[in-house]
Amino acid sequence: MTSLKHADLAAVIADTHTREFLVFSLGSEEYAIDILKAQEIRSYENVTRIANTPDFIKGVTNLRGVIVPIVDLRIKFHLERVEYGGQTVVIVVNVEGRVVGVVVDGVSDVISLPPEQIKPAPEFSLSLSSDYLSGLASIGERMLVLVDIDKLLTSEEMALVEKTMA
Amino acid sequence: MDITDFYDTFFEEAAELLEDMERHLLELDIESPDPEQLNAIFRAAHSIKGGAGTFGFDVLQRTTHIFENILDHLRRGELRLRRDIVDTFLETKDMLQDQLAAYRNGSEPDPEAFARICQTLQQMALEELGGQGAEVAVQAPAPIPAVEPAPSPEPEAAGAPAGGEGAERLRVVLLGVAEKDRELLIGELGHFGGILAQGGDVQRYEVELATGESADDIEAVLCFVVEPEQLEIQVLATVPQALQAKEAGESTEAGSSQVEPAAGELSPPVEAKKTPAAAVQASAAAAPQPGPAASGKPPANGNGESTSLRVPVAKVDQIINLVGELVITQSMLDQMLGRLDGATHSELVNGIALLQRNARDLQEAVMSIRMVPMDFVFSRFPRQVHDLAAKLGKEVELVTVGKSTELDKSLVERIVDPLNHLVRNSLDHGIESPEVREAAGKPRTGRLTLSAQHQGGNILIDVIDDGAGLNRDRLLAKARSNGLAVSDSMSDDEVWQLIFAPGFSTAEVVSDVSGRGVGMDVVKRNIQSLGGHVQILSRQGQGTTTRIVLPLTLAILDGMSIRAGEEIFILPLNAVIESLQPRSEDIYAMAGTDQLLKVRDEYLPLLPLHQVFGIPGARTRPSECIAVIVQGEGTRCALLVDELVGQQQVVVKNLETNYRKVPGVSAATILGDGSVSLILDIADLQRLNRRQSAARQERAAAIEQELMLS
Numbered sequence: 036m037t038s039l040k041h042a043d044l045a046a047v048i049a050d051t052h053t054r055e056f057l058v059f060s061l062g063s064e065e066y067a068i069d070i071l072k073a074q075e076i077r078s079y080e081n082v083t084r085i086a087n088t089p090d091f092i093k094g095v096t097n098l099r100g101v102i103v104p105i106v107d108l109r110i111k112f113h114l115e116r117v118e119y120g121g122q123t124v125v126i127v128v129n130v131e132g133r134v135v136g137v138v139v140d141g142v143s144d145v146i147s148l149p150p151e152q153i154k155p156a157p158e159f160s161l162s163l164s165s166d167y168l169s170g171l172a173s174i175g176e177r178m179l180v181l182v183d184i185d186k187l188l189t190s191e192e193m194a195l196v197e198k199t200m201a
Numbered sequence: 202m203d204i205t206d207f208y209d210t211f212f213e214e215a216a217e218l219l220e221d222m223e224r225h226l227l228e229l230d231i232e233s234p235d236p237e238q239l240n241a242i243f244r245a246a247h248s249i250k251g252g253a254g255t256f257g258f259d260v261l262q263r264t265t266h267i268f269e270n271i272l273d274h275l276r277r278g279e280l281r282l283r284r285d286i287v288d289t290f291l292e293t294k295d296m297l298q299d300q301l302a303a304y305r306n307g308s309e310p311d312p313e314a315f316a317r318i319c320q321t322l323q324q325m326a327l328e329e330l331g332g333q334g335a336e337v338a339v340q341a342p343a344p345i346p347a348v349e350p351a352p353s354p355e356p357e358a359a360g361a362p363a364g365g366e367g368a369e370r371l372r373v374v375l376l377g378v379a380e381k382d383r384e385l386l387i388g389e390l391g392h393f394g395g396i397l398a399q400g401g402d403v404q405r406y407e408v409e410l411a412t413g414e415s416a417d418d419i420e421a422v423l424c425f426v427v428e429p430e431q432l433e434i435q436v437l438a439t440v441p442q443a444l445q446a447k448e449a450g451e452s453t454e455a456g457s458s459q460v461e462p463a464a465g466e467l468s469p470p471v472e473a474k475k476t477p478a479a480a481v482q483a484s485a486a487a488a489p490q491p492g493p494a495a496s497g498k499p500p501a502n503g504n505g506e507s508t509s510l511r512v513p514v515a516k517v518d519q520i521i522n523l524v525g526e527l528v529i530t531q532s533m534l535d536q537m538l539g540r541l542d543g544a545t546h547s548e549l550v551n552g553i554a555l556l557q558r559n560a561r562d563l564q565e566a567v568m569s570i571r572m573v574p575m576d577f578v579f580s581r582f583p584r585q586v587h588d589l590a591a592k593l594g595k596e597v598e599l600v601t602v603g604k605s606t607e608l609d610k611s612l613v614e615r616i617v618d619p620l621n622h623l624v625r626n627s628l629d630h631g632i633e634s635p636e637v638r639e640a641a642g643k644p645r646t647g648r649l650t651l652s653a654q655h656q657g658g659n660i661l662i663d664v665i666d667d668g669a670g671l672n673r674d675r676l677l678a679k680a681r682s683n684g685l686a687v688s689d690s691m692s693d694d695e696v697w698q699l700i701f702a703p704g705f706s707t708a709e710v711v712s713d714v715s716g717r718g719v720g721m722d723v724v725k726r727n728i729q730s731l732g733g734h735v736q737i738l739s740r741q742g743q744g745t746t747t748r749i750v751l752p753l754t755l756a757i758l759d760g761m762s763i764r765a766g767e768e769i770f771i772l773p774l775n776a777v778i779e780s781l782q783p784r785s786e787d788i789y790a791m792a793g794t795d796q797l798l799k800v801r802d803e804y805l806p807l808l809p810l811h812q813v814f815g816i817p818g819a820r821t822r823p824s825e826c827i828a829v830i831v832q833g834e835g836t837r838c839a840l841l842v843d844e845l846v847g848q849q850q851v852v853v854k855n856l857e858t859n860y861r862k863v864p865g866v867s868a869a870t871i872l873g874d875g876s877v878s879l880i881l882d883i884a885d886l887q888r889l890n891r892r893q894s895a896a897r898q899e900r901a902a903a904i905e906q907e908l909m910l911s
């Protein structure tokens with residue numbers, strides 16, 4: 036369980052306009068989200084299933100007395116292999132005042148990206164609309180998909196937020 | 202530190218003072234008013250004026266100022282109290298509240314309303330005070346001469362020494378006040394009169410002051426900035442005349458410069474100029490006698506601070522959360538302990554037992570923080586009853602019983618509206634007009650009782666009137682004309698329940714008070730959404746009692762944990778009627794997919810939880826399950842589950858904070874092992890089941906149709 040110091044990072048970003056991203060993997064693909072959105076990283080613990088919800092909503096769990104929904108992005112992105120092992124972690128993100136846990140295959144890195152290194156995302160995927168992407172970045176051989184986690188989690192298709200509020 | 206930092210404190214204290222004022226106004230005995238109460242009302246107005254002056258809330262200050270003058274006449278017996286005067290005062294209080302709200306929102310109060318209330322009050326002073334009052338008014342056109350002759354009359358708005366005699370030398374000692382605050386305070390003290398000497402350090406700073414204000418009044422104003430403990434005021438001596446004259450002359454300039462621009466911005470200039478003139482009256486009169494206001498009691502705003510603490514609810518909720526976590530951790534330890542050998546670890550066992558007891562006590566203590574006395578609710582009603590009774594031409598006495606009965610804060614906020622409705626109903630339809638009452642041999646004055654009491658884990662709130670009672674025949678007739686199914690053989694209770702039907706009103710005349718028939722069904726629904734219910738007792742000619750039964754808190758729920766498949770759910774215990782093992786011969790099929798269970802001559806629809814929630818691995822044959830007979834919003838059904846696990850109190854956690862409303866589920870809780878369990882909402886579960894079974898039937902029909910077509 037790691038707690039990230041937001042204030043320090045905010046200072047860095049303000050200085051250089053370089054944003055920092057938390058890199059995580061879903062299967063063999065690498066994704067990244069704005070690190071300021073991440074509140075903490077936890078191991079995957081058992082969740083309480085909620086009936087009549089899409090399958091990528093794993094259920095709810097107890098985060099220090101607060102009930103938090105858990106979403107599995109691997110199921111949402113139609114990855115073939117969805118396993119829960121020692122490497123499986125939950126990134127707890129804070130989106131528009133709500134706390135949501137996101138299951139990923141692992142967190143690998145925190146990297147800084149200057150704006151010129153971020154390319155606009157092409158319209159390329161059916162399961163992940165480019166509305167939810169803030170761009171692509173390449174670092175050497177690696178390609179990172181930068182996810183706009185705010186838009187993704189509050190979108191209607193995620194069914195996490197009441198429609199009237201979305 | 203900026204003075205605006207103290208705004209909130211002022212707003213809250215002023216709001217409390219206004220509440221006090223209203224309470225006293227309503228309690229006043231018109232014939233022989235209690236001087237203590239008159240003083241209390243005066244003090245409240247005075248303290249608000251002081252604070253408003255400090256923070257530059259000009260309109261508020263001037264309104265309270267005029268108000269205060271009239272109150273001053275009143276408390277000195279120069280003005281005889283009448284019902285309509287009290288009403289005007291109540292109106293003024295409302296106006297002050299509006300002004301306060303405006304300042305709170307960072308805007309200026311409505312100038313028209315201000316002008317109107319000033320006029321009303323001045324008119325009243327003029328009419329009521331006769332001789333002396335005329336002085337106030339007559340002087341009005343020429344306020345400046347009134348200020349001119351130096352030492353004596355001073356516009357009190359500037360807070361300067363008020364008269365030749367009566368001015369005193371006070372030593373104000375500031376204890377441990379930071380330098381920035383000190384400057385602010387000394388600036389304030391300057392407004393009271395002349396500062397003769399000052400000096401000292403942060404620990405102890407002394408200011409000598411010549412002023413006509415009493416020590417208590419000064420304290421009341423300064424307390425908006427510092428704590429009462431930080432303040433010490435000593436009376437030194439009466440100021441030498443000459444010196445005082447000089448001081449007074451200086452502050453006159455300050456005073457008149459403050460008054461002049463005000464006259465410019467007000468539409469009828471005469472009115473604004475009356476203000477200082479009226480002030481002269483009041484302060485000149487008030488100064489010679491320090492008065493009961495100054496004599497004994499500390500200012501109202503200093504009162505409660507030492508014994509109570511204002512804390513945001515969110516902070517309390519966080520503590521409740523954390524304590525809940527502590528209790529869970531403790532029970533996890535308890536479970537681990539169960540695996541150890543008790544004999545070899547006896548000390549640990551004792552320690553954990555102690556921890557358990559302490560954790561429980563702590564939880565109880567923390568939960569009690571959220572509890573507030575019913576007085577918070579009841580205290581709103583004297584005013585409402587007073588206004589409504591006047592409007593309806595009825596004489597009503599309000600009695601409240603059990604004001605100290607405690608209730609969860611979140612419930613208190615949500616009980617006000619339903620209670621409002623019930624009180625309005627009682628006044629409008631229940632209690633008769635004085636003439637009718639007399640004719641019926643009852644006292645002219647009707648009695649409305651609000652009472653609260655605890656009963657088990659519930660609170661009972663009664664609204665009792667001694668009015669006409671519900672009219673059975675009229676209710677039945679009205680129900681028939683509304684197309685409701687009724688019969689003459691219905692019991693009284695059943696007939697009374699009719700008034701909860703939507704759109705039902707027996708009022709012959711629809712007034713703006715009540716009678717549109719939107720009330721009672723809303724009341725019922727609101728109370729039900731809080732997990733309570735409403736009962737009615739009524740006897741023709743003797744009155745009606747409406748009883749609201751509510752759980753004490755929404756934060757804790759008595760639950761029954763049940764299991765279906767591997768999943769544990771919580772049923773609210775108050776929804777559970779009984780549980781039984783259904784026999785297969787008691788199960789009847791209906792309309793294909795639905796099933797009914799026969800329980801003692803009653804056929805209840807089966808609600809298989811595993812089916813509604815799609816739970817894997819649960820028992821599916823009804824005869825292997827346990828049927829829990831549950832009731833939601835009046836309809837019963839038989840919930841099929843695998844097993845009853847046990848009964849426990851659970852802490853209710855909101856699901857919607859981070860997620861959304863889940864059909865069939867009201868909230869969640871955390872079990873002893875730290876896992877989350879969902880709390881079932883029976884009524885919603887029934888709706889969900891109906892929707893699902895309708896969908897199933899539609900699908901079945903569609904398939905059938907397809908088969909037929911092919």
